[in-house]
Amino acid sequence: MLYQGAEAKILLSKYMDKSVVKKQRISKSYRIKNIDKRLINSRTKEEAKLMIEARKNGVAVPIIYDIDLLNGVITMEYLQGKRVKDILNSLSEGERKNLCRKIGENIACLHNNDIIHGDITTSNMILTDDHVHFIDFGLGEKNSEIEAKGVDLHVLMEAIESTHSKYSECFNYVLECYKKNLKQNANQVIKKIEEIVRRGRYR
Amino acid sequence: MISLGIEGTAHSVSVGIVKNDNGKCRVLSNIIKIYHPDHGGIHPREAANHHAGHVADILRESVEKAGISFDNVDLVSFSKGPGLGPCLRTVATAGRALSLSLNKPIMGVNHCVAHLEIGRGTLNSCKDPVLLYTSGANTQVIAFAESRYRVFGETLDIGIGNCLDKFGRYVGLEFPCGPKIEELALKSRNYLELPYSIKGMDIAFSGLLTAAEQYYQNGEKLEDICYSIQETTFAALTEVTERAMAHTEKKEVLLGGGVASNKRLRNMVQTMADERDACFFVPSKDLCIDNGAMIAWLGLLMHNSGTRMNVEESFIDQRFRTDMVDVTWRD
Numbered sequence: 030m031l032y033q034g035a036e037a038k039i040l041l042s043k044y045m046d047k048s049v050v051k052k053q054r055i056s057k058s059y060r061i062k063n064i065d066k067r068l069i070n071s072r073t074k075e076e077a078k079l080m081i082e083a084r085k086n087g088v089a090v091p092i093i094y095d096i097d098l099l100n101g102v103i104t105m106e107y108l109q110g111k112r113v114k115d116i117l118n119s120l121s122e123g124e125r126k127n128l129c130r131k132i133g134e135n136i137a138c139l140h141n142n143d144i145i146h147g148d149i150t151t152s153n154m155i156l157t158d159d160h161v162h163f164i165d166f167g168l169g170e171k172n173s174e175i176e177a178k179g180v181d182l183h184v185l186m187e188a189i190e191s192t193h194s195k196y197s198e199c200f201n202y203v204l205e206c207y208k209k210n211l212k213q214n215a216n217q218v219i220k221k222i223e224e225i226v227r228r229g230r231y232r
Numbered sequence: 233m234i235s236l237g238i239e240g241t242a243h244s245v246s247v248g249i250v251k252n253d254n255g256k257c258r259v260l261s262n263i264i265k266i267y268h269p270d271h272g273g274i275h276p277r278e279a280a281n282h283h284a285g286h287v288a289d290i291l292r293e294s295v296e297k298a299g300i301s302f303d304n305v306d307l308v309s310f311s312k313g314p315g316l317g318p319c320l321r322t323v324a325t326a327g328r329a330l331s332l333s334l335n336k337p338i339m340g341v342n343h344c345v346a347h348l349e350i351g352r353g354t355l356n357s358c359k360d361p362v363l364l365y366t367s368g369a370n371t372q373v374i375a376f377a378e379s380r381y382r383v384f385g386e387t388l389d390i391g392i393g394n395c396l397d398k399f400g401r402y403v404g405l406e407f408p409c410g411p412k413i414e415e416l417a418l419k420s421r422n423y424l425e426l427p428y429s430i431k432g433m434d435i436a437f438s439g440l441l442t443a444a445e446q447y448y449q450n451g452e453k454l455e456d457i458c459y460s461i462q463e464t465t466f467a468a469l470t471e472v473t474e475r476a477m478a479h480t481e482k483k484e485v486l487l488g489g490g491v492a493s494n495k496r497l498r499n500m501v502q503t504m505a506d507e508r509d510a511c512f513f514v515p516s517k518d519l520c521i522d523n524g525a526m527i528a529w530l531g532l533l534m535h536n537s538g539t540r541m542n543v544e545e546s547f548i549d550q551r552f553r554t555d556m557v558d559v560t561w562r563d
Contacts, residue, residue, distance in 0.1 A: 035478035059503040060467035063423045184432040
């Protein structure tokens, strides 16, 4: 086992002689069977669909080899790389700026295709030699609304503020490149982020 | 040190008196008066009038019950926010008047943080929990990280208690509707599908509320709807709490707020905690709901760690966020 999150286990495994990662969603006994099945099934399906679509549109994600809806398992490529969360703080100023720009470009590409990741944090990005890969689309959805895109970016903003508080300018680099690459309504999405911040309770 | 706390953020006005007992909180008294609106939700001015009408009496009652006299009080704390403006102003005024007349220091404290600290203060071995705070207005997952209490997830629209009350009012139940919905839910095992809305670590209830109201309009059985509301909302609350625990790597979970009285919610969070080998805590009921003791205790912690407040600075803050509090009493 590579990692156990709140929702799924990430297992290292073999698939047709390749090293692969299996994402196995965990059944929770605190919720009734009906909800448990519905969540595991729909999240597995939705995640796989979004990953395939992201890849088709040029965003680096692990290649999917197999999907088992009944048991909530996605078998995917094992990426040899580092989590952005673990390396961002130790990069040089220039490298950090560059990486953030790549991230912004990729998020714009997702949003150009109405793919909402749902949990864009630096723990859900893996840097390999040439690409930033996005993983864990488990909370994602297809949505063309400005609101959804704003919320998506707001999640990243909060993640950067809490995990990389010394480098909070990172989010501005991300936004800068996002704005350049988003084909429609870039300014409105960015305005929306400000609105979401204000909307937070007691702000 | 003996600390007296006055709570009044929403429908309850309460006075509690606590004492520091080797770092743990000993509650000497905790008198709570709850405003019940004749119809509809809380009217802020009516609630404030209610508080103004009762606060002097329960101050006296609380001191009496604690077996002390006003001279023994070393610190006067009040709920600075977040909450309804008129209510906050009323109890802040009471706090100032008491502080000035007794010539004892005053301390305005954050209501949400108080819910967490009373758990740590009164429950043995509850040291560094993730708090699932579920009340009428507030639904937050709070934990200590990087020297502050941070909100790891919260409602994007209405609080869970408000969601239950709104649905209850819609179908003609009396305030507070939570206990009645809990009772009705026990009679059903028939789940009707409802929207399950989690965004990142945040949660939303208003879509579910509308869907539940539609079920009612369409003639579905009330107990089935109540059962489905509880199962769906509580599962979502438990899920965001678990996420926060995984994220912060904490091994304790604490419940707080009025909805923490719900047995099904307790049961779900307990099951989740057991599966993670984590400890589950819930304070006694009068320390879960809005109460003066928790305000007194947080005031005491702040005072002991060097925080001081003049009467001139003792203003209220309706939008006092959990993460604005400078946590001086923890490492």
